[in-house]
Amino acid sequence: MSLVIKTxxxxxxxxxxxxxxxxxxxxxxxxxxxxxVPIAIVPFAQQGSVGNVKLTDVISSxxxxxxxxxxxxxxxxxxxxxxxxxxxxxxxxxxxxxxxVIGQVLGNGGSFNIxxxxxxxxxxxxxxxxxxxxxxxELRRAAHHISDLIYEKLTGRKGAFNxxxxxxxxxxxxxxxxxxxxxxxxxxxxxxxxxxxxxPIMAPAWSPDGxxxxxxxxxxxxxxxxxxxxxxxxxxxxxxxxxxxxxxAFSPDGSRLAITLSKDGSPDIYxxxxxxxxxxxxxxxxxxxxxxxxxxxxxxxxxxxxxGGKPQLYTIPSSGGKATRLxxxxxxxxxxxxxxxxxxxxxxxxxxxxxxxxxxxxxSRTVNVLSEGNLDESPSFAxxxxxxxxxxxxxxxxxxxxxxxxxxxxxKLDFQSGGVREPAWAP
Amino acid sequence: MKLNKxxxxxxxxxxxxxxxxxxxxxxxxxxxxxxxxDASTSGYNDGSMAGSQFGSGNxxxxxxxxxxxxxxxxxxxxxxxxxIYFELDSSQIKQEYVPVVAAHAQYLASHPNQHVIxxxxxxxxGSSEYNIALGEQRAKSVERMMRSQGVTGGQLEIVxxxxxxxxxxxxxxxxxxxxxxxEVGYQ
Numbered sequence: 287m288s289l290v291i292k293t294x295x296x297x298x299x300x301x302x303x304x305x306x307x308x309x310x311x312x313x314x315x316x317x318x319x320x321x322x323v324p325i326a327i328v329p330f331a332q333q334g335s336v337g338n339v340k341l342t343d344v345i346s347s348x349x350x351x352x353x354x355x356x357x358x359x360x361x362x363x364x365x366x367x368x369x370x371x372x373x374x375x376x377x378x379x380x381x382x383x384x385x386x387v388i389g390q391v392l393g394n395g396g397s398f399n400i401x402x403x404x405x406x407x408x409x410x411x412x413x414x415x416x417x418x419x420x421x422x423x424e425l426r427r428a429a430h431h432i433s434d435l436i437y438e439k440l441t442g443r444k445g446a447f448n449x450x451x452x453x454x455x456x457x458x459x460x461x462x463x464x465x466x467x468x469x470x471x472x473x474x475x476x477x478x479x480x481x482x483x484x485x486p487i488m489a490p491a492w493s494p495d496g497x498x499x500x501x502x503x504x505x506x507x508x509x510x511x512x513x514x515x516x517x518x519x520x521x522x523x524x525x526x527x528x529x530x531x532x533x534x535a536f537s538p539d540g541s542r543l544a545i546t547l548s549k550d551g552s553p554d555i556y557x558x559x560x561x562x563x564x565x566x567x568x569x570x571x572x573x574x575x576x577x578x579x580x581x582x583x584x585x586x587x588x589x590x591x592x593x594g595g596k597p598q599l600y601t602i603p604s605s606g607g608k609a610t611r612l613x614x615x616x617x618x619x620x621x622x623x624x625x626x627x628x629x630x631x632x633x634x635x636x637x638x639x640x641x642x643x644x645x646x647x648x649x650s651r652t653v654n655v656l657s658e659g660n661l662d663e664s665p666s667f668a669x670x671x672x673x674x675x676x677x678x679x680x681x682x683x684x685x686x687x688x689x690x691x692x693x694x695x696x697x698k699l700d701f702q703s704g705g706v707r708e709p710a711w712a713p
Numbered sequence: 714m715k716l717n718k719x720x721x722x723x724x725x726x727x728x729x730x731x732x733x734x735x736x737x738x739x740x741x742x743x744x745x746x747x748x749x750x751d752a753s754t755s756g757y758n759d760g761s762m763a764g765s766q767f768g769s770g771n772x773x774x775x776x777x778x779x780x781x782x783x784x785x786x787x788x789x790x791x792x793x794x795x796x797i798y799f800e801l802d803s804s805q806i807k808q809e810y811v812p813v814v815a816a817h818a819q820y821l822a823s824h825p826n827q828h829v830i831x832x833x834x835x836x837x838x839g840s841s842e843y844n845i846a847l848g849e850q851r852a853k854s855v856e857r858m859m860r861s862q863g864v865t866g867g868q869l870e871i872v873x874x875x876x877x878x879x880x881x882x883x884x885x886x887x888x889x890x891x892x893x894x895x896e897v898g899y900q
Contacts, residue, residue: 483767486877489842505767507830508872509845519765530849530873533842546842553846574846590843596802597843620840634840641839661884663840679837682883708841 317658317696322356323440325349326378326386329360330402331368334393337425341391341400344429345436347473348447351688352437352672353695358383370403370412378407385413387436396422404436414439426475446668447472450712451675452480452490452499453686457704459484467501469516472668472711474686474699480514481521490710491543493536499710500524500534500543511545513560525558533577537584537604544568544578544587544604555589557604568602569609577621580604582628588612590620599633613646615653621664625671626713630691632665632674643676645691656693666711667691677707781899791816796880797855799893801836804850806858814858817897822863830898831855833873834880836889841876848873848895855895 327346349355358381360366367373368390378386389402401417416435420428427448434445449472456465465487470477481487485504492499493513500513509531514521525531529548536543543558547565555568555578569575573593580587587604590597599613599622613619618636625632628648635644635655643657643665661679668675671691678687680698684705689696699706784790795817797810806814821827833848852871859869881891 478764480764481767482764485767486874488845488875488877503767504872504874504877514765521765529871530845532845546846548846548849553849574843574850576846577840577842590840597839618839620843636839639838661837679884 317694321694322350323354323385324358324383325355325436325440326358326363326381326383326407328363328366328368328386328388330389330391330400332391332393334395336391336393336398337422339425339429341389341425341429341432342387344426344473345387345433348430348433348445349436351473351695351697352445352447353690353692354437354441370405373405373410375405375407375410383407385440389432394419398422398425398428400428400432402432404439426471430471430473443672444670446670446672446711449669450496451666451686451709452492452712453706453709454487454490455704455706456486467499469499469712480516480519481512488708489533490708491534491536492710492712494538494540494713496712498536500536502532502534511543513543524560524563529553530576535579537580538582539584544580546576546578555587555602557587566606568604568606575600579621579623581624582626588622588624588631590622599631612651613653616644619644623665623667625667625691626669627671630667630671632667634663634665643674643689645674654693656689656691657687657696659687662687664708666709668711669713675709675711677709785899792820795897795899797851797895797897798890799851799895801838801889801893802847804847804854806854811858814855815862818859818862818864821859821868825865825868828868828870828900830870830872830900832878832896832898833871833875834878834892834894834896835876836892837876837879837884838889844875845873845877846875848875851893851895855897 327342329342346357350357362381364377368388384407385404386407387402387404389400392399397419399419403412404414405412414435418428430448433447437445450469451472452467452469454465454467456463462484465483466479467481467487467490468477468479483503483505485507488502490499490501498513498515500511502509502511510523511525511531511534512521513524524543525545527547527549530546530553532546534543534545541560543560545556545558546553547556552572553574553576554570555575557566557568568587571593573591575589575591577590578587585604586601588599588601591600594611596617597620598611599619600609600611602609616635616637620634623632631646631648633644635642640660641662642655642659643662644653644655646653656674657676659678663677665674665676673688673690675686675688677684684707686699686706686709687696785792787793791813794813797806797813821829831852833852835844835847849871852873856869856871860866879892880894881888
């Protein structure tokens with residue numbers, strides 16, 4: 287490879303990195319929980335070169351953002367011990383803490399040795415001790431992993447900090463727009479563009495194994511559904527019928543996509559077999575039927591239909607059959623999404639001109655409105671069901687928001703450049 | 714050496730992914746610590762991804778037809794209006810736009826080689842895929858009216874962008890009413 291090309295590569299790489307840094311991502315907790323458990327994440331002692339990621343900042347941000355924890359500000363700490371024998375638990379009891387985490391990071395020329403301890407402050411009991419070794423660019427991931435371990439230990443539920451999200455950004459470019467489908471860590475860091483186009487990209491949906499994303503692209507000035515493998519970037523067109531090709535959703539076994547097509551008249555729900563491309567039509571009639579989503583067992587599909595006049599959610603057996611109306615509260619209920627355990631259904635609930643994220647408890651059929659915006663849409667559950675990611679509107683610009691499933695906590699992921707919509711939380 | 718975009722992106726991702734070694738967790742450390750934690754050693758190796766860029770080469774041109782006659786730029790001629798606006802959650806053509814659709818239908822019926830794309834749009838409220846459906850219904854309303862006035866199916870193509878391509882950005886009825894629309898795009 288010539289020197290010129292090499293230089294070009296390096297220049298491009300530098301440009302790419304500076305874009306990632308200049309992304310201007312801010313995470314703002316807009317509503318905190320009253321019942322959050324106080325926990326002190328003491329800054330880890332550092333030896334050697336430990337890079338520019340401060341582990342405890344990431345862990346604190348994860349835990350506080352979950353709504354279950356309230357983290358102690360660093361400046362309020364009387365001491366900052368990093369070894370168990372140096373802890374004076376009374377200091378931390380006085381500060382009203384229930385739990386505390388201490389640790390050490392050892393930079394080891396390209397890799398890092400991290401160890402941490404979790405204590406119950408009230409009785410001094412060691413709840414967890416852990417040691418891990420990670421590569422040079424994995425510190426944020428390691429921090430999310432530690433957050434997961436602490437979260438699971440203290441709440442009994444699996445954490446979802448070490449997961450990814452997909453979303454679509456749009457920004458002005460050259461008199462037009464540029465749409466980018468990106469995948470990032472669940473806290474918005476490490477964004478990578480996996481597809482971009484001057485025409486809209488919509489509706490990213492993860493395969494159950496997290497290896498592929500289905501999405502809609504308008505780059506031919508018609509809608510078309512693609513399935514793209516993340517590791518290779520290889521994409522395949524799977525649906526390009528006349529009219530709408532929209533709203534893809536992978537079946538729980540990954541073998542089929544539920545999609546919306548209007549090739550036979552009005553928009554209807556179809557199931558596309560990905561291996562032989564056979565289509566099974568599930569709905570018919572003059573109504574709008576769209577936004578399919580599978581139940582965890584794959585037996586049921588929930589979808590939006592205006593067959594009763596206004597958009598409401600209906601269910602239908604995924605093998606075909608009779609549709610049953612599911613929602614009755616509010617004049618607009620759309621885009622249903624089941625939680626992984628199937629117990630809850632998130633949706634867009636419109637009432638009196640406000641569109642907010644609501645969740646239905648499937649056993650009791652009670653609906654709780656969770657979000658507080660006017661133009662909230664595209665809800666997507668965290669894989670552990672504890673949070674819902676959605677698109678909101680802030681001063682005319684679209685941003686991503688996260689709300690805890692009990693509504694107690696809400697935070698905003700704000701990408702300063704352009705709009706960001708259509709979020710999808712990876713499994 | 715000839716570089717194309719895919720190679721470039723792959724190469725960049727390869728550079729970015731370098732150093733993504735696997736993780737090694739040694740489980741619990743000290744007395745009293747739990748040993749049951751799932752210290753997965755699969756590593757964080759899903760970091761390598763490759764992207765792809767769509768060109769815009771194989772689409773239609775969306776130019777408003779420079780070869781159209783002067784009647785299209787005469788503000789007193791209904792042909793100069795190439796956007797039809799709709800009420801909230803409605804795909805019914807309002808009375809004031811019936812002469813506009815009729816004028817385009819008449820022109821198309823007498824120019825059977827002329828093609829148009831009817832692109833349907835919605836305002837930002839509600840769910841994005843539902844708005845795709847709503848935009849298509851609006852475009853189909855215009856199509857039906859044109860077909861009933863002698864335009865052949867081959868002259869018309871429909872696409873719905875839902876809320877994805879607002880004509881006016883911002884929130885509030887003044888923007889929304891400009892975004893609930895069908896654009897008649899002469900090709």
